[in-house]
Every structure is written in structure tokens, then in C-alpha cells.
Amino acid sequence: MSLIRRISHISANIRQFSSALYITGDKASSNFVILLPHIDFEERMENKAELEENIKLRQKHISLDKYWKHWGFYKHLLEKMEILNATKTVINEHISELIKDAEKNKEEIEKLQLHAKQMKLHYKNLKEFSYPVEEVAALNALSIPNILDKRTPDTEKEIIYNCLEKPSEKARSHFEIATSSNLLYYLNPTFLVLQNDAAFFEHSLINYFYDSLLNYSYVPTVNSSFARSIIVEGCCTDYLNPKEVFTVFENDTKYSTAKLHFVGNSSLYSFMAYFAKFSIQPNYFPIKFFTSGKQYHPLEENNTERTLFNLNQYSTVDVFSITKNNEADTEAVFQDLIKIIKTLYDSLGFHYQLAYLPANRLRNYETLRLSIQMFSSHLQDYVEVGNVSLCGDYLSKRLLVTYNEEKVRKYPNIIYGSVINVQKVLGCVLEYNDLSRK
Template identity: 30%
Template sequence: MAFQMIYLKHGQHILRNVAVSFCNKVANFSSHANNAVVKKEQNTSALYVSGNKATTTFSVLSPYLDFTKHFQDIGRLEANVKLRGLDTDVRKLSSMWTELKEKESEKEKLEKERTSIAKRMKDRAKLKDKNVKEMEEFKKQGKEIREQLKSITQEIWDLEEKAVIGALQMPNVLHKSTHEYDKELFKLFERPKYDFQARSHVELGRIYQELEFIDASPTAYYLKGRLAVLELACNDYFLTNFRSHGYLLHSNPDFAKAVIVEGCGVNIDERVFALGSHESDTDSNLQYLVGGGSLQAFAAYFTKQVISNPECLPQKLITVGRHYTPPKVLDNPGLFFTGQSTAVNALVLFPSQTIGEELLLNEVLMALVQSYARLNLHFRLTQYSAQRLEPQESAAIGLEMLSPHTGEYHEVGRISLYGDFISRRLWTLSKTSASSANFLSMIHIKICHVSRLLALIMENGQKEDGSYQIPKCLTTYVDKL
């Protein structure tokens, strides 16, 4: 089903498979697949299987479920939710969680009492002179406890559907650096100025026939000629820069199961393409098209993993792959709003107890800023407000570049702090001793959203005749292709 994207260089054809048609076909029926999931009970989860479904549903994993400390500071949680612009009733959720823990404690006591009665009955049965009345009393007590256990188990299952799944849907705790408003950290280089009316990258691409949008979807496109080669050059450029900072090349899958997507805290109904499912598929078996250049693809590799050698940490990994996400804008063709793009992404895993998050963040910022500074194009670094964060993020810093045509900034890079939010859900740990392990912290770096960068290079480097200049640091990579 995939189209072939044609690259032209010196009259030669360089072919690369691009799932434009496939991506748009997924987009067309993804809403149906997502709606099918939503039409089930509202409180369903691929990540967590409640007790009443445990005998009929296979559980890939069960997240670490200790929210008692999480709910201790209700005021902080309410402020967290309010800053994010959510309407979650934290106090009600906390109350249900407390009730669930009380019910579980009550059930545990009943289990112990039942075991004690069974033992006493067994001991009495061994005696030659059995007390029939006493044995009947034991049986009566046992029957009453069984009925109580049956009732309280159902109550626990009902609470699990609301309390546990509700708690799993809570966003990450905000980092101390995250506030109510965006904070511009700094800018580099002057905004571009022209003696003529700045054109859009769509118009510039048409002049030299380097960019073509097709009718399959407003977000389906061909890159051709020099622009196609420039995409490959951007990949090589950012890969080279980050590998010089100690990042290791990693290969990721394009697909992820629902349990991984939900484990990453990603909103399945809005942020990913759902693939068609068979009626026999369970929630956890549903597949999503995320692309190898995505957080979910990285997280899948480290799910249920224990890094036994602490000397291997921090792990610094980088990949180049496709990135798929349902576009928010469908009636405005352009590389800023594509449903698919090549992406250069990186992931850093580290034990927060022994390695400082701030130190690693500074190293990541240095590598990212150095890479973009060499382009000699205007950009700014912004600490995002709570409302601009994804649920799994505790803090995020965006690297944004200006579109001279619209006067708006567009994110081309993003640094996301997660802490151990994802590792607790997907069981990513490192050993600290022979008998203990700790959950790892994560920093995800969207180094480059390539389609957006191509558009911004075209617009920022444009000339009056419709041509555009490529940054000098990329010409070396272009010439090698």
C-alpha cells in the first residue's frame, strides 16, 4: 500500500519507502478503532487488568501500584491538575484509593481468619473424641467468612475499576521548574529580514518542484530533488553531532502495543494512529503505528528490563525513524502539520539516586543548542508551562524556530523530563544490590522534527527569486549523498 517517494539527484533516482498512503488509510479508520475502544467501559485499561477480568484477559505486565505516597499531598496534586488545565477530582480519587486499601486490608484479615478456622477444624478432626457441635460451629463460621470474602472481593473489583485505573490516568507530578506560564530561556541570532514579501515553504517548494502534496490527504506529500537529499543530510548531521557526545545508535520498531502506549502515558484516543483490530483482540493486543522515531518505540525495548550492571548507566541512545501522529490541522497543507515525518530522537536512562538529573539535562541542552547554533538560523529555547505538557512529562523545554511567512514559532526540538513515571508503569529498573533494584529515570529528546526543519530552512534561507540557501554546516552532508 505504500507509495514510493522519489529522490532526484544528478538525474538519478534514489528510492525510499514512505507509508504515506498507509498512514492516511490508518488515519481514516483510526477514529473508528479508537471509538470502538471508548465504547467499551469508560474505565478500561490495556495497562492494568482488574481482578474480575484476570481469568479471561492475558496481562502482559502489571504496573507498580503504590499510590499511597502519591495521594499524601492532596494540595500539591490539586495544584498540579489545576495548572495543567484538567478537571480531575483528586480528592474523590484519593478517597476511593483509601477505601480500596481498607477493603484489601479487611479481606486480608478475613483470609487469615478463614485459614485459622480451617487449621482448627483439621486439628479437631484428628482427635478421636470429636466435638460435633464445635465442628458444626466451625463450618458455620467458615461459610459466613466465604460469603463475606465473596462480597468484599466484588467490592474491591468495583473499586479497582475506578481507583486504580483513575490513578493511572493521573498526569506526572510537575517538576519544580514548571510554572503557569511559558518562560523564554534565550534566543540566538536575529530574526530574518527581507526586502520582499516572504513566501511560504509550500510556495517555495512548488517553484522548483521540490515539494508536492497529493490528494490522498492534506498531509500526504512528496519530497523531491534537493529537498529530498536535504532530509537525509539533516538526519546524518544530527546523528553525527549527538554521537560525538556519546550517544549510541539504536534501532526501534514502527509499531507498539496498546499496553506500551498507555504505559508511556500517551493519550491513545488523540495522539496515535490505531490499526484495525480483530474481534478476538484484547485491549492490550491492539497495535498502534507510532514510528521508530518515537518515545513508545524506545520504551518498548526497556519494558520489563533490569539493567544489572550500573556501570552501563546512564544509557544514551539515538535513532532515526519515522514518527506518526494524527495531525491537529487538516485544512492547511504544509510540512508543519504532517501526520508523518522523519525524526531524530534520543533517550537517556539513569538512576536518579546516583546521577543528577540537572547535570544530564545541561549536557542534553548543550548538545542540542550546539547542533542548532551551527545552522546560523534564528531560534529560541522555551521552558513550557504546565498546560503545554503531555501527561507523562514533568517538565519540557522546546526549541522553536520562526516561520518568516506566518511570523509564528514552530517546535523542531523538545526535551522531556519524565522522572520514573514511565519506568514504574513498564518496569524499567537497574540493580542496586543482589536483592534490590530501583526504577530508572528518563529524559526523552526530540532532537529534530525533520519535516518542520526542512520547511523552516526553506523559509529562512529564501531569496527573492524563489530559491533558498542551505546552511553551510549541511552542505558537506548534502555533497556526500
């Protein structure tokens, strides 16, 4: 297959929309390029068997052989362009020498000038054709998920901690209890207001977690409730999918990368928006931030049932830690956070458990996910009321969070989690208290 035909074949498979995270040179004039993510595809492919097992456990439909073929073709084009550029430079240098005696070397100079012109045109055409190949190769590489922590279970969640006994009886629905007790005003999953004792519960619970995290040397932050498409895509969310994120600003072009998204100040996006393309002084590590506020996202599933477990907005307390790219430092912060979570939840006096979720329930950026789960006595099942994710350097590489150590650029590890979701905790507590009154 000819070079141009191969390029055209790959170009035909490109998605209609443009990536907000990886913008090729041909689109740079119409898009403001904030950063170019670090791609470590070749490094990841050094242990192909492990990567294939990772993809299999996560149940992702990714063909590494196909991705590697596209990547190899892109690298081949780069090599050809380098050769053309180097050849053109040599020709120009030779012309500069010959031009010293222009009359004598007139014929040879004209031949070389024609050759240089052809080389320049060939380079220009090849570069234009290379952009779609580059986009496919880069986006393929960026779609590959994070490595898996050795503690991540293969198929079933692994419970690592249990507090108190699980209620055995079935309770009324928390929504029925809340409505009859005038604890909330509900219009739809987007518009819900807690009132009376429920509002006091929300205020008290957030203050309790807020004050406790302050005592554990976490620093409070005030984040933006909005994020640009580049941040959303950098956090492994499809910014064009209305089922994944709210979009509040659309410009004239349907597939524009300059969109604004409503995510809430207590979210991963709001933290990453602050640290994107940020170089951190090594002596600041470990960084331990937290915030309290709102998270906004589309419904997890089409569910007409009135419930606090499936809303468009939640009140949460989120933590965000950054450590050096050192396993021991990251693990120390993670284990310390688990101890804090146990202390805070144990004191609430309700049954809950901590569990590591299996690989197929992790987001692309997660290497390990600790799930904080309370029991719904009505559903007779566990509900995730909080979580903590180990992200390694995956997000740092995508959004260029860096630090320099011994004149070497490095990418720090990130730990992120919503340590409590107030509405979901309230739902479980209402059902638990309903059993206590029987």
C-alpha cells in the same frame, strides 16, 4: 449506604473500555497480563497542596478528594478481605485440632465447617465486587500527572537561549515555495514525498545529527515501528482515541486491550517498548541511545491548509537517556544534551530559540519540556522543531523499568526528546531563504 450499593455506585462510573495498562484479576483470564504498574498515589498525597497546585497549573480536571475517597474505599475492601482470610485460616486450624477426636467434637466441627464455608463464600463475593472498585481507584491514581520541575513556568514560556536575530519581514508560504521549485510531491497530510534538493536536505540533515550524536557517545538503535496498547497507555496516550494514535490491528472485541498501533521507530513508544519490564544493571548508567526514522500520529488539529507543519508522518532524530534515580546524574545528562543541541543548531546558521514550556502545555509524563523553536516568516510565529522532556521516574513506574541498588528496587529517571523534525525545519528554512532572495 451499604457495602454492595457503594460498590455498585462506583462500578457505574467505570469507562466502557478496559485499561491495557492495569488489568484486574477478573480480566486476567481473557487478557495476557504483561506487567502491573507501580502506583505511588499514597506517597504523592503526602504533599497534597503541592499536587493540587500541579494539577491547577496543568489545567487538569482532577478531584483529588474524590480520588482519595475511592482509593480509601478500595484499601478498606482489601482490609476486610484480609480479615476474612485470616479468620478462615484460624477456623481451619481449629477444625484440624478438633478432628483429632472427631466423635467427641462432631457437633462443634460441623458448626465450624459451616462457618468456614460461609466465610469462604463471603470472601469470594467480596473479591468479585472489589475488582471494579480496584480498577476505578488504580486508573484514577494513574491519571495523576508527573511532578513539575521548579524550572517549569506557570503560564508563559520562558526563553533560555536565542541564536541570531528573528526575521522581521513576512515571507511566502513554504508550501508555495516548495511546490513552485518542485521540491515535494503532496497528495495529503499522510502521503508526502520530498524530492530533488529537499530530499538531499533531509538525507544530509539526518546524517549530520546522526554522526554528531555518535561523536557525543550516544548509541544508535533500531526500534520497532509498532507498539502494543499497554505501551501506548503506559506513555499516557489513550490507545482507543483515533485522534491520538493510529491503530492498525483490531480483533473481534471493540474494547480489546490487544491492539497494535503504528507509531514509527523514532518515537517514545518504540523506546519504552524495549525497556518495559526491564531490569537494568546499575553499572550501565547512564544509558544514552538515539535513533533516526519516522514518527506517525494523527493530525494535531483539523487543518485543510497544505503545510509541512501539520503532517501524519515526520522524519526525526530522537534521543532516549536513562539515569539512576539521582537528580545530579539526570541533570548532568540533560545539560550536556542542551549543549549538544546548541552546537548542532548554531552551526545551521538560522535563527532559533530554546524555551521551557509552561505547565499547561506539558504531557502527563513530563516534568519539564525544553522546546526547540524556529521562526516561520510566513506565519510570523515560532514552530517547535524539536524538544527534550525530563520525565523523572514517572514512566519507569508505569512500565516497570527498574534497577537494584543495595538490594532495593528502584525506578530510573528518563530523558526523551525529538531533537530535530526535518519537515518542520525545512519549512522554516525555505521561508527564511525566500527572504534572503528579496
